[in-house]
Amino acid sequence: MERNIMVYIETVDNSPVVVSLEAIALAKKLSKENNKKVIAVLVGENLDDVAKKCFEYGADEVLYLEENKKELEAIGNALIVAKEKYNPSIIFLGSTLNGKDLANMVASELKVPTSVDVVAVKYENDKYFMTLPMYGGNILKEVTFEGDKTLVVAVRSGACKKEVFEGASGEVIKEKVAEKNFFTKIAEIVQEISESVNLEEAEIIVSGGRGMGSKENFELVKQLADVCGGVVGATRPATEDEWIPRSHQVGQSGKIVAPKLYIACGISGATQHISGIMGSDYIVAINKDEDAPIFDVADIGIVGNVMDIIPLMIEEIKKVKA
Ligand SMILES: Cc1cc2nc3c(=O)[nH]c(=O)nc-3n(C[C@H](O)[C@H](O)[C@H](O)COP(=O)(O)OP(=O)(O)OC[C@H]3O[C@@H](n4cnc5c(N)ncnc54)[C@H](O)[C@@H]3O)c2cc1C
CATH class of the missing domain: 3.40.50.1220 (TPP-binding domain)
Structure with missing residues (x-):
């Protein structure tokens, strides 16, 4: 079976975060080298506009998993469903706070390898090479992955420049995730009071x-x-x-x-x-x-x-x- 590359598209207020679009560009680069497809995965509601955007940023296909729960557990569960169904060679996420949690949650559930904060990825001789900071960022280490297991990889912003393919479109596969009970429940979402700065997305x-x-x-x-x-x-x-x-x-x-x-x-x-x-x-x-x-x-x-x-x-x- 052909093993494609999946990218989970994190959204905030129904807009994709930039690092997710950069992850599509990275997946596109790897997919071109290996003749694979890039499948962007959306989890949530009212994301039709985001689906369109995914094609403009390089996705070949969009898997839109409709889920009305916003808990990370629910999103992780949807990604596990996607993995079981499509068995990609790799699932990319943005290395945001939620992205890192999700990567570890999904990988431990699936019992597959994971890396977070990855700054570069290459594919050579059937192996993936990931570069990631270690010891508080003091050194950069290259880690090699080989074998058939799906890899779950959270990439840092700036690991790849996002690319725009004006007017690109493709197939959106919409599916509903089966009802499931989770341990966590969001009681209330409170706006952060402390100063926040969005350096990663600044021009x-x-x-x-x-x-x-x-x-x-x-x-x-x-x-x-x-x-x-x-x-x-x-x-x-x-x-x-x-x-x-x-x-x-x-x-x-x-x-x-x-x-x-x-x-x-x-x-x-x-x-x-x-x-x-x-x-x-x-x-x-x-x-x-x-x-x-x-x-x-x-x-x-x-x-x-x-x-x-x-x-x-x-x-x-x-x-x-x-
Ligand atoms: C594990 C580890 C992780 C680190 N992570 C980071 C990191 O994420 N980010 C980071 O920035 N650093 C990091 N550092 C620290 C890093 O090694 C440097 O010490 C730091 O980047 C230097 O900061 P600086 O350029 O402000 O200061 P300095 O190296 O002291 O340079 C100051 C510069 O200002 C110039 N200057 C002075 N006065 C003037 C003036 N009036 N007008 C014009 N120029 C002037 C000087 O010529 C000099 O070049 C890390 C270090 C370690 C060990």
Whole structure:
């Protein structure tokens, strides 16, 4: 039997999360190399528009499992049903909080191997090779999988760039998941009060590092992000010094990002930071040290003091926008 690749499409408010669309692109790349089909799996209700989007992002087929329960257990159960029926070689999920829980839940139920936080996948000589961070992101390890078991793999955002196939369409297979009782029940969904930041989906990120010098100076990074319509990122020292919450940290032990524009202010360019920004289309770096390693990966390098350069940039952007 032909073994295709499945991608679970996580949705928030009936929209697919970006990392799921990136996972379709990754599956598409692997499927082209191996002549397989990419089946996007939707679980929930009112997802017809999402099904259309899946084709535009590269799915060959959509399996839409209608399920009115929102508990992870119910979604995991639907994915198990899908696996039993279609026996894919691999099930991809986005490595979100829910995606990681689901990957482990589904894999343990099916007694198959799993990996989460995967940053790269390749397929050679009938084997899958997964790259994933270990020891708190200190090293990247490649893990090899061979054999017939379905693999359940949660990929990090930025592992593959999403691709758009305008006007693409295909077959949607709709099925109802059989009624089942679960241990968990969502009593209430409460809006998170703490600050949240969506670096993974941002198109413009302005990040500040230790070179900003102080919490007060870091405000300039926020102002530049503001005028650019971007999101604020930071290096680990900037978050450790509490200039900005930890949720803004970019890098190996922070968020892996892939914006169209990444502006690095007072950032040296340590490997642990660079590994998180390599998916960026265009990198601009400001650093007073012309030998800073960040200039090796930057498309444009500005040698100078952030305290002089950033206000000038803000002023010029404001003029252009006026
Ligand atoms: C296991 C592990 C995981 C890690 N994970 C991460 C991670 O996820 N993300 C991360 O960022 N780091 C991470 N790190 C830390 C990483 O190794 C570096 O220490 C960190 O990225 C350096 O941050 P920085 O560039 O802000 O500071 P520095 O390396 O101190 O660089 C500051 C830069 O600012 C420049 N500068 C200073 N003053 C000015 C000025 N006035 N104008 C212009 N330029 C100026 C300096 O020339 C210098 O290049 C990790 C480390 C380990 C061990």
